[in-house]
């Protein structure tokens with residue numbers, strides 16, 4: 001897939017992951033039809049993190065899988081449908097600790 005939209009760096013978000021804080025101050029929007037590359041650097045020192053994106057229907061769209069401390073990983077995802085998407089870290093109890101957030105895909 002070719003990236004047609006902005007590249008989104010999840011770095012900042014992952015620092016919050018590392019600090020075990022909510023990520024509700026991270027926001028971005030995507031237009032329907034765009035393909036976005038997400039890059040996550042795990043700035044934690046002692047735990048893996050991941051970045052899983054769920055569509056408006058709650059189904060998994062794709063993910064950056066478990067990533068070791070200090071490592072960077074990417075995923076390229078296409079967004080066909082407008083709506084509210086969510087993302088979570090599925091490692092252990094991280095989601096319950098606030099490692100989740102949402103973003104909007106607007107109509108093209």
Ligand SMILES: [Cu+2]
Pocket residue numbers: 017048049050089090091094099
């Ligand atoms: Cu995590």
